[in-house]
Amino acid sequence: MPEINDKAMTSPDTLSEVEVDIILFGVTWDPSEEHSGKRNLLWSMGLMDEEQQLFTRVRSTLANPYDSEILRIANKRGDDFAPVRRQRREQQVQEHRAAMAARRAAGRPKWVQEMLAAKLSHWGFVLFRTDYREGTDEKWRVFKGIYNMTAATVLRNCWCKSGGLNSTHRSVFISDPLMGGVDIDPLRQRFKTMRERREILNGRATDCFLVVDETILNHPVISSKTLYKPKTPGDLNPWESTLFLRAVDPDYSEPVPVTSEANTSGCPGDITIPLPKVFDWLYYWFMSKSENWATRYLNTKGGPADLMSPEAPYPAYRSGTEPLPQ
Incomplete structure (x- = not known):
């Protein structure tokens, strides 16, 4: 963490998306789960929600000007990754919709x-x-x-x-x-x-x-x-x-x-x-x-229509058991 803070102060434009997340939230998360909003600190991953909220308040109270500047730099650098994150979210939505459509189509005649x-x-x-x-x-x-x-x-x-x-x-x-x-x-x-x-x-x-x-x-x-x-x-x-x-x-x-x-x-x-x-x-x-x-x-x-089974691939008129007239 100190190394990342030093990097933020000396060359903020080189901070990666992962490093920005570590500064802001203390831990990275799986990009596929970005929409879940789970941003637990590394050491606090086992804490209850109330305990995590308490820690957040303590951290804010104890923050000094140096810490505040680091957070400001990280937030500004984070804006650079907004288009990437937006594109990632849109792709996730499209993939989710495609998966839902595939599930609906499965078994459909x-x-x-x-x-x-x-x-x-x-x-x-x-x-x-x-x-x-x-x-x-x-x-x-x-x-x-x-x-x-x-x-x-x-x-x-x-x-x-x-x-x-x-x-x-x-x-x-x-x-x-x-x-x-x-x-x-x-x-x-x-x-x-x-x-x-x-x-x-x-x-x-x-x-x-x-x-x-x-x-x-x-x-x-x-x-x-x-x-x-x-x-x-x-x-x-x-x-x-x-x-x-x-x-x-x-x-x-x-x-x-x-x-x-x-x-x-x-x-x-x-x-x-x-x-x-x-x-x-x-x-x-x-x-x-x-x-x-x-x-x-x-x-x-050639004969009366017959009921089709719900899973039949195509509807038909005749049952197919009688030959066509010649």
Whole structure:
């Protein structure tokens, strides 16, 4: 300690960060623990907090002009290390955040991680209402509630660590009496016009829309306000308590030609799927562009959707136990 004090008086600009700490606090500490505020004196490391506070007061009382000058020099020299310490703290914060993010990502299904990595401010679908008979306004309101609550159930309860997707899910519900009773083609044209005018906000699917028609609004799930309750994988009727929605290809114009891989003749340009599959299988495959409409049609034609395990890497429509139709 005397050697460091002499150095402070004769060549203060050569004091190292460690030496400054020794003068000011009597001991150095691990830089990784700098944020902890632990600055115990070497000989007092075993003292209780009250004893350390007492020593600090005694030291201040006994200080002479020489000691005070040493402390002043050390404080001034310490200012030179402020940028280094600030950079070190910022690096520690970044490393801590990265470690936390890695822990959150561990065990998360790949499709959920890909969705989160896309950093979509919002995501979802455009839904068109086509039933405007008397009394359907209340049914439409109930449907919207069931739709959003089903999304929350799927994203919070059916997949590991996917709850963050629910906070950014924002589908668009369009209610316009001019669309009352219309068939699919006018809806396709309406959707494409919205797309051309950039009325479909970023994150919402631009190559698919959903239809809420009379069949949906008259469904017992709506009248009884039944909420979707997930069942265990392998259940013979996993979609007993939910709605089935029609998802439409807005760009469909004619039947898809027969390919050598599978028979896609008769593909009508739309599919009907359980509402819960809207929020994992349907949207993810649109975002990733890993399936086309012909493949989606074959999947729904090949058998009923099955519940996925929460740890499955990707959502699927079919269980995979039945061969695709040839």
